[in-house]
Amino acid sequence: MINANNQSPHHVVVVGGGFGGLYAAKALSRDKNVNVTLIDKRNFHLFQPLLYQVATGTLSPADISSPLRSVLNHSKNTKVLMGEVIDIDAQAQKVVLQNEEINYDSLIVATGVSHFYFGNDDWEKVAPGLKTVEDALEMRRKIFLAFEAAEKETNPAIRRAWLTFVVVGGGPTGVELAGAIAELAYTTLKKDFRNIDTSEARILLLEGMDRILPPYAPELSAKAEASLSKLGVTVQTKTLVTNIADDIVTMRQGDNVAQLPAKTILWAAGVKASPMGAILAERTGVQLDRAGRVLVEPDLSVVGHPNIFVVGDLANFSHQNDKPLPGVAPVAMQAGNYVATLIQQKLKGNQSVPFRYLDRGSLAVIGRNAAVVDLGFVKFSGILAWLTWVFVHIYFLIEYDNKLVVMLQWGWNYWTRNRGARLITGESLLTVNGEQRISDRFTSVDNKTAVEV
Amino acid sequence: MINANNQSPHHVVVVGGGFGGLYAAKALSRDKNVNVTLIDKRNFHLFQPLLYQVATGTLSPADISSPLRSVLNHSKNTKVLMGEVIDIDAQAQKVVLQNEEINYDSLIVATGVSHFYFGNDDWEKVAPGLKTVEDALEMRRKIFLAFEAAEKETNPAIRRAWLTFVVVGGGPTGVELAGAIAELAYTTLKKDFRNIDTSEARILLLEGMDRILPPYAPELSAKAEASLSKLGVTVQTKTLVTNIADDIVTMRQGDNVAQLPAKTILWAAGVKASPMGAILAERTGVQLDRAGRVLVEPDLSVVGHPNIFVVGDLANFSHQNDKPLPGVAPVAMQAGNYVATLIQQKLKGNQSVPFRYLDRGSLAVIGRNAAVVDLGFVKFSGILAWLTWVFVHIYFLIEYDNKLVVMLQWGWNYWTRNRGARLITGESLLTVNGEQRISDRFTSVDNKTAVEV
Numbered sequence: 001m002i003n004a005n006n007q008s009p010h011h012v013v014v015v016g017g018g019f020g021g022l023y024a025a026k027a028l029s030r031d032k033n034v035n036v037t038l039i040d041k042r043n044f045h046l047f048q049p050l051l052y053q054v055a056t057g058t059l060s061p062a063d064i065s066s067p068l069r070s071v072l073n074h075s076k077n078t079k080v081l082m083g084e085v086i087d088i089d090a091q092a093q094k095v096v097l098q099n100e101e102i103n104y105d106s107l108i109v110a111t112g113v114s115h116f117y118f119g120n121d122d123w124e125k126v127a128p129g130l131k132t133v134e135d136a137l138e139m140r141r142k143i144f145l146a147f148e149a150a151e152k153e154t155n156p157a158i159r160r161a162w163l164t165f166v167v168v169g170g171g172p173t174g175v176e177l178a179g180a181i182a183e184l185a186y187t188t189l190k191k192d193f194r195n196i197d198t199s200e201a202r203i204l205l206l207e208g209m210d211r212i213l214p215p216y217a218p219e220l221s222a223k224a225e226a227s228l229s230k231l232g233v234t235v236q237t238k239t240l241v242t243n244i245a246d247d248i249v250t251m252r253q254g255d256n257v258a259q260l261p262a263k264t265i266l267w268a269a270g271v272k273a274s275p276m277g278a279i280l281a282e283r284t285g286v287q288l289d290r291a292g293r294v295l296v297e298p299d300l301s302v303v304g305h306p307n308i309f310v311v312g313d314l315a316n317f318s319h320q321n322d323k324p325l326p327g328v329a330p331v332a333m334q335a336g337n338y339v340a341t342l343i344q345q346k347l348k349g350n351q352s353v354p355f356r357y358l359d360r361g362s363l364a365v366i367g368r369n370a371a372v373v374d375l376g377f378v379k380f381s382g383i384l385a386w387l388t389w390v391f392v393h394i395y396f397l398i399e400y401d402n403k404l405v406v407m408l409q410w411g412w413n414y415w416t417r418n419r420g421a422r423l424i425t426g427e428s429l430l431t432v433n434g435e436q437r438i439s440d441r442f443t444s445v446d447n448k449t450a451v452e453v
Numbered sequence: 454m455i456n457a458n459n460q461s462p463h464h465v466v467v468v469g470g471g472f473g474g475l476y477a478a479k480a481l482s483r484d485k486n487v488n489v490t491l492i493d494k495r496n497f498h499l500f501q502p503l504l505y506q507v508a509t510g511t512l513s514p515a516d517i518s519s520p521l522r523s524v525l526n527h528s529k530n531t532k533v534l535m536g537e538v539i540d541i542d543a544q545a546q547k548v549v550l551q552n553e554e555i556n557y558d559s560l561i562v563a564t565g566v567s568h569f570y571f572g573n574d575d576w577e578k579v580a581p582g583l584k585t586v587e588d589a590l591e592m593r594r595k596i597f598l599a600f601e602a603a604e605k606e607t608n609p610a611i612r613r614a615w616l617t618f619v620v621v622g623g624g625p626t627g628v629e630l631a632g633a634i635a636e637l638a639y640t641t642l643k644k645d646f647r648n649i650d651t652s653e654a655r656i657l658l659l660e661g662m663d664r665i666l667p668p669y670a671p672e673l674s675a676k677a678e679a680s681l682s683k684l685g686v687t688v689q690t691k692t693l694v695t696n697i698a699d700d701i702v703t704m705r706q707g708d709n710v711a712q713l714p715a716k717t718i719l720w721a722a723g724v725k726a727s728p729m730g731a732i733l734a735e736r737t738g739v740q741l742d743r744a745g746r747v748l749v750e751p752d753l754s755v756v757g758h759p760n761i762f763v764v765g766d767l768a769n770f771s772h773q774n775d776k777p778l779p780g781v782a783p784v785a786m787q788a789g790n791y792v793a794t795l796i797q798q799k800l801k802g803n804q805s806v807p808f809r810y811l812d813r814g815s816l817a818v819i820g821r822n823a824a825v826v827d828l829g830f831v832k833f834s835g836i837l838a839w840l841t842w843v844f845v846h847i848y849f850l851i852e853y854d855n856k857l858v859v860m861l862q863w864g865w866n867y868w869t870r871n872r873g874a875r876l877i878t879g880e881s882l883l884t885v886n887g888e889q890r891i892s893d894r895f896t897s898v899d900n901k902t903a904v905e906v
Binding site for chain 1: 495496497513514515516518520522523526527532533534535536552553586587590597601604605642644645646647874875876877878
């Protein structure tokens with residue numbers, strides 16, 4: 001039984017405000033027997049499943065984000081702290097931040113995963129992944145800048161490289177990205193350029209396994225591949241990327257090695273655990289899997305530390321004799337809820353039952369009107385699957401105040417086939433083609449004499 | 454008369470896609486006698502009057518931006534080019550970009566202005582201005598990070614500095630910013646923090662003249678000041694900022710010098726011309742005013758070069774014996790339309806009439822339900838002024854596909870008093886309080902062994 005302190009409420013520290021951490025905090029938010037501190041590096045929760053829509057110019061970051069403080073501001077027992085946990089003291093029961101330490105009675109670690117480049121960390125610079133708002137804006141910048149550069153390029157080979165988009169990894173994110181880029185090139189941007197025909201763009205989706213969407217049923221993988229082909233995406237399975245350098249992707253399919261000039265390479269392949277996995281291993285002795293994820297007990301706790309839990313993508317949890325659960329939002333939500341209930345039950349002196357994930361199905365969207373849905377007992381694709389996808393995502397956004405805006409934005413984009421959020425922002429706006437911005441080659445004004453207006 | 458080339462259509466090059474340049478391009482977009490090339494450093498038009506709503510977390514950048522290509526994609530005679538003009542050859546009639554030169558028959562320069570720190574360029578780092586999307590996101594980051602830092606700060610004096618917001622400049626932008634920050638602190642964020650009371654925040658608006666909104670009628674300045682005071686903003690007129698350093702603002706009011714510790718200082722005071730002003734002066738000999746703006750002829754052309762025009766904030770234009778027109782969107786729009794018509798008339802051999810600005814009035818919003826409107830023949834404030842402000846802004850956003858989304862977002866925010874777009878993004882998320890992020894203090898995973906998921 002968890003050591004319940006009778007003088008003051010049981011203090012639950014939650015590290016990470018993604019689906020796992022936020023759902024745990026919300027489940028505890030009205031319990032007078034506990035106090036909750038939610039720690040996150042960011043001040044907002046991100047609805048990651050729609051991040052690809054930011055990367056491809058449909059939605060703005062704020063449309064899929066909610067300030068953690070406003071989600072939790074009615075929870076009087078909950079504090080939100082913007083900060084980064086850099087260590088844990090499991091004996092003294094505290095987490096260590098840069099300038100402070102916080103004691104916990106129970107600790108829930110939900111810090112997720114980041115991209116992994118299979119040991120080729122230099123690929124990250126040229127092939128961004130998609131985990132954060134900044135990642136998505138960088139992808140958006142790269143995608144739309146590629147069309148601008150192609151419009152200006154006179155050398156046909158270089159122009160072709162600007163119009164070649166390679167998405168590495170055929171999971172849901174890769175499939176959704178490739179589909180959205182195809183719609184951009186073949187529909188949305190069609191009338192926007194004068195020197196190039198955007199429908200000449202090539203979009204490649206590369207997958208190492210023998211089919212895309214490997215966790216889904218094989219017939220749905222086939223349907224998804226057919227839908228992508230119809231959209232204009234070239235799907236290459238059993239293909240491994242062996243090098244990315246100088247705007248050339250080197251790939252191997254069996255014994256064949258091919259090189260493809262491509263200026264835009266997007267990474268949707270590997271993940272590795274966030275640093276909290278290694279911290280937990282060092283401080284508690286818990287085992288990690290090869291990706292650095294924590295092998296948790298049947299109740300999602302860390303072996304030997306019944307008051308430390310790991311939920312969400314950072315946890316490696318398997319039902320008996322089964323594969324580990326996938327790193328998707330529903331698993332994290334259910335795990336967060338489960339741990340919250342478990343803590344409450346233990347405080348009442350009740351016995352805990354092991355975590356069981358209830359798989360309500362998987363879905364992936366491919367484009368306008370196309371998606372695949374696997375509910376276990378039934379599998380389907382096409383427009384009905386697409387409507388299911390829309391409904392499910394609106395339903396889960398319901399927690400946030402962005403639902404109406406996203407619905408309207410989607411409706412509008414659907415009818416107009418337009419995408420308003422295709423701003424190129426951030427650094428090096430014009431460094432394509434080796435251009436640089438002039439900085440005060442001409443100084444426009446005597447520093448002493450400008451007038452206030 | 455402009456030299457009309459009979460072989461090919463008259464080529465109009467427009468530099469800058471703000472209100473002046475875009476309205477000129479749109480007015481020419483269906484004329485078969487001209488070809489238009491619109492050059493901009495960015496790929497989008499920005500509705501700058503609402504930029505303060507991005508800076509204060511109400512709207513997203515994409516809500517007030519429109520891709521230039523999509524605004525102009527039905528104009529078959531129009532090319533959009535993303536690039537930066539770095540020189541002009543007025544004799545050979547061409548503009549020079551980094552990697553190309555473009556010939557023009559007529560040239561419209563509409564590159565606007567940027568902030569000016571009255572010779573103290575080092576203030577820019579600590580007191581950002583508000584001209585670009587990046588500026589707005591930097592302001593947003595600073596504002597919301599200040600509350601986060603205050604929540605963590607235990608030293609009362611430093612906490613007070615984090616909760617002190619100084620807006621320099623009492624024009625429309627400064628007034629709107631100060632009002633929006635007051636609403637944030639005293640309403641929106643009220644329930645979000647546990648250690649601080651956000652209503653203890655101090656918001657100062659500093660203005661060098663004897664009243665805020667100096668171009669407006671004095672009675673409206675007084676109304677605006679009263680509305681701001683009611684919102685909780687301290688307005689200090691006749692106050693000059695003499696130094697900004699080490700989180701301390703030094704200001705002088707008459708003979709009194711005061712120093713105020715403040716971590717968030719926002720700049721809405723000076724403007725200076727973009728570099729195109731100096732380029733024009735050097736290449737054509739045209740006179741500039743003290744802010745570097747181009748003193749244009751009655752038809753907005755550059756003296757001695759009847760086929761070069763300057764419109765928008767970069768132009769210094771006065772009706773006979775009057776003050777120069779203010780740097781506001783309506784002036785730029787009318788000037789853009791005027792020059793487009795003038796070019797068309799000259800091509801037909803008709804005589805041109807001088808530019809006349811039709812002042813339909815000025816408005817500034819102060820907060821929820823409060824604004825001031827000056828239509829010349831009538832002046833009013835309060836909720837009716839606020840509704841006028843809303844209506845006018847929606848009306849002008851009508852040109853873009855964002856109108857419905859902005860309306861809904863505003864409606865939603867109005868009823869809920871919420872602001873969803875208060876993301877802290879970008880660099881140095883956690884460098885408040887001297888904190889730094891851990892970078893691989895713990896390495897989480899063997900680089901060779903992570904698995905694809």
